[in-house]
Amino acid sequence: MENVTKNNPTLSVVIPLFNEEESIGELYQRLKKVLDGLGKEYEILFINDGSTDRTGEVLKGLFQKDEKVKVIELRTNFGKTPALSAGFDHARGDIILSMDGDLQDCPEEIPLFIRKIEEGYDVVSGWRQQRDIPFFTRKLPSKVANWMIAKVTGVNLHDFGNAYKAYRREVIKDVKIYGDHHRFIPALVKGMGVNIAEIPVRNEPRRYGQSKYGLERIYKVFFDIITVKFLLSYSTRPMHILGPIGSFFGLLGVFLGLRLAYLKIFYGDKLGTKVSLSICVLCILLAVQIITSGLLAELLVRIYHESQGKPIYIVKQILEHSPS
Ligand code: UDP
Ligand code: MG
Numbered sequence: 001m002e003n004v005t006k007n008n009p010t011l012s013v014v015i016p017l018f019n020e021e022e023s024i025g026e027l028y029q030r031l032k033k034v035l036d037g038l039g040k041e042y043e044i045l046f047i048n049d050g051s052t053d054r055t056g057e058v059l060k061g062l063f064q065k066d067e068k069v070k071v072i073e074l075r076t077n078f079g080k081t082p083a084l085s086a087g088f089d090h091a092r093g094d095i096i097l098s099m100d101g102d103l104q105d106c107p108e109e110i111p112l113f114i115r116k117i118e119e120g121y122d123v124v125s126g127w128r129q130q131r132d133i134p135f136f137t138r139k140l141p142s143k144v145a146n147w148m149i150a151k152v153t154g155v156n157l158h159d160f161g162n163a164y165k166a167y168r169r170e171v172i173k174d175v176k177i178y179g180d181h182h183r184f185i186p187a188l189v190k191g192m193g194v195n196i197a198e199i200p201v202r203n204e205p206r207r208y209g210q211s212k213y214g215l216e217r218i219y220k221v222f223f224d225i226i227t228v229k230f231l232l233s234y235s236t237r238p239m240h241i242l243g244p245i246g247s248f249f250g251l252l253g254v255f256l257g258l259r260l261a262y263l264k265i266f267y268g269d270k271l272g273t274k275v276s277l278s279i280c281v282l283c284i285l286l287a288v289q290i291i292t293s294g295l296l297a298e299l300l301v302r303i304y305h306e307s308q309g310k311p312i313y314i315v316k317q318i319l320e321h322s323p324s
Pocket of ligand 1: 015016017018019020049077078079080083099100101102104210211212213
């Protein structure tokens with residue numbers, strides 16, 4: 001990692017794999033061809049995310065014959081984000097490129113990413129302009145999600161979900177990603193003042209195995225957008241968002257209460273029969289709830305930011321040729 005020459009930065013290719021035994025052989029062959037042609041030092045990091053098929057054995061075979069291959073085997077299936085994270089943590093390159101291992105991303109396009117980084121961009125994101133996926137269950141939700149993420153985070157990309165991305169080491173090394181948040185990396189690093197480029201890439205249909213995701217991804221992404229907006233804008237000051245919401249209900253409750261008191265005092269209304277009495281009480285309770293959760297959130301934020309050492313994945317073993 002330290003033997004880096006500025007003019008010819010080294011490259012790490014990070015590939016998460018969960019049950020991709022049929023794809024790995026071809027992926028490796030094509031990767032080798034492209035990477036050997038780059039004229040750069042490189043390493044290939046395969047992360048075996050708890051596969052239950054022969055992925056582990058195939059990777060071991062590659063590791064044994066190629067010293068540029070590094071295999072990180074996770075104890076169980078942690079998910080694509082933790083797998084990527086494990087790869088980023090163990091990558092040594094100045095440029096760190098991630099891609100899927102199911103042959104949907106074409107290794108032949110790696111030079112396009114490198115070229116953009118060398119032009120001076122810090123992050124280069126692949127945009128799958130053509131995708132062979134069902135319209136209603138995948139294409140439409142993906143378009144809506146990408147539009148929402150762009151609006152909410154202020155990062156103008158068309159395709160956040162694509163893992164085919166390249167980063168300058170400094171950018172990706174400090175990013176902590178949780179849950180399924182790999183699609184928010186460009187948004188999460190935006191605050192670091194990075195230049196982000198988007199390049200069109202091909203996306204091949206899946207030839208082997210199946211997609212590891214179903215429809216549940218739609219609602220998960222929706223809630224992730226709320227979380228990320230919160231993290232981006234309020235992660236160090238949650239009361240600035242929860243305070244106003246709580247105050248709105250509090251004031252509404254007080255207003256309804258005063259109105260009821262007025263009606264009681266001047267017109268002798270029977271409060272027990274009023275719906276607005278329940279709404280008034282409900283609003284005041286809500287206000288108390290939201291504001292106290294705000295205070296709890298403030299506490300949590302402090303704990304969250306001060307205990308970042310917490311791992312989100314567990315490594316079983318690392319197969320690594322000792323760095324020369
Ligand atoms: N993947 C992973 N862990 C998981 C799910 C997926 O490492 O829990 C890998 C998978 O092997 C592939 C990439 O992440 O290399 C993308 O997954 P997939 O092709 O299923 O996603 P899709 O292309 O359908 O969005
Ligand atoms: Mg895929």
